[in-house]
Amino acid sequence: MTLNPIVIIGAGIGGLAAALGLQRRGFKVRVFERAVEIREIGAGLIVTANARRALKDLGLDDGLAALSSRVPVLHGCDYRTGEITRGVRNEDIEKRYGFSTLQVHRADLHGLLMAAVDRNDPAALHAGHEFASLDQTERGVNVKFVNGASIAGDALIGADGNASAVRSFVFGGEAAAFNGQVAFRALIPKERVPKAVAELQFAMHTAPRRYLLHYPLRHGEIMNLIGCGQSKAWEAEGWSIPATNDEFEQEYSDFWPELLDLIRAIPPGGLFKWGLRDREPLQRWVKGRVAMLGDAAHPMTPFLGQGACMAIEDGMLLARAFGAARDVPAALARYEAARKTRGNNVQLWSREEGLALQDPARPRKGAIELGLLDYDPVLVAV
Known part of the structure; x- marks a missing residue:
């Protein structure tokens, strides 16, 4: 389908998941990160069954599980006394969904993704490249960086976070x-x-x-x-x-x-x-040969524990869409159709859960209650 690479702006978890998925389907990618060193800072995150299905397809799930924690029970407690008020057994989660819930150091997940992308193509990753602008035609995109560099690509994926410069440049609207x-x-x-x-x-x-x-x-x-x-x-x-x-x-x-x-x-x-x-949900994820992914498309608050999971899902569906389509416009259309509703809905549901977590009068609906763990990004229609 493509002669020039697929350009990805942002070397976070979503951008790297997309890059790895595309590589495994035979596409050349170039990933650009504005930081002078591509790395993740120390923090924790939750990886649930929906994302682990994609990571298994990418060949990384076993490696991530070996580095991570898997608690026996996910507790809810009284904030004044520490008394346990609810509990979900991880064993039950695994029986129901096929995968337990992992507690993951963000740098470990990021490191596995980055190493896999680099093994596939040592020329794929480029630090110190801050997005400046782009031009696009019916045949491709030309991306310019603040440092004066530029690259021609068949498509551009904006995976540069909730303050996405690509989103602002292409779609305008209010900043985060x-x-x-x-x-x-x-x-x-x-x-x-x-x-x-x-x-x-x-x-x-x-x-x-x-x-x-x-x-x-x-x-x-x-x-x-x-x-x-x-x-x-x-x-x-x-x-x-x-x-x-x-x-x-x-x-x-x-x-x-x-x-x-x-x-x-x-x-x-x-x-x-x-x-x-936060930003309001993006009503269009694709414009021409440019598409948004992860927090750049649907800035995710942390209240459902799904930020990294949604970015991984996006990356898998983007790669599958390119593998299934005859050309770039068709691939991006497939990707948007497969992901926009779920991504935007989870963004809004996460906001609601944030309010419920901090207001005992509101009913709570976590990721399990919302059915988010049932989703399989490897098999869902694209």
Whole structure:
């Protein structure tokens, strides 16, 4: 189908999943990342059955499982006492969906994807290339970068996150804006974790306007801690802004004392905060030979634990669409038809779950209740 490469802007999880899926179907890809080094910073994420089906098809699921944690029970707890109020057995999840839920260090997943893409083609990955502009015709696209470089491609995939420069350039509209939530995150070595928290392993502690979530990574060597709460204002940019343990503790001072001990145990310099940003769902994902993917198409708040999973699904369906179509326009049309409704719906459902997590009067619908884990990106029609 193609003579020139498929150009991907953004070397995050979604962009790399798309690149690997395309490579495995015989397509040449070039992935450009604006950072001077292609890597992921330390943070945790959840990988559920829907995404693991794609990762298995990409040849990475076993490797990821070997690096990750798999807790026996996903707990919900009272935020004041730590008392367990609900629990979902991972064994039951595996029996129902064929895959358990993994607790994953983001850098481990990213590293597996990047290494696989690089093994297939050492010329595929390019750091230090910030997107500037593009021109497109009926035959292809020409992409220009801030550093003066350019490349001709048969298609361009914008996978550059919720503040996507590609989306703004191609589709215009409002930029990503603060959505009223401020999050804290930290990784805590297991030897510093209070015993009661370590025994719970995975627990969501919901409270009015806030919640704390913790779960182990790398077979329990690290505890991932996330706190998210409503806030009226936020001005700083970025999601790695240094924060203090005292600041974090003050925001959650009425929580279970063991959780406050966990906050106090965060190593010096190991706590970060960021203001969550959002955009309205993108009504068109494709324009000419340009398509959006992952958070660039559907900025995903963290409340369903599906951000990385949706990006992986997008990457798989994009690759399958190119493998099934006769030309680029047909491939992108297939991709948009297969993904837009699900991606946009999950974006909106995640917002709703965020409100429900922080308001006991609202009914909750998590990823299991919404049926998200039933989806198979390897077999769904495209």
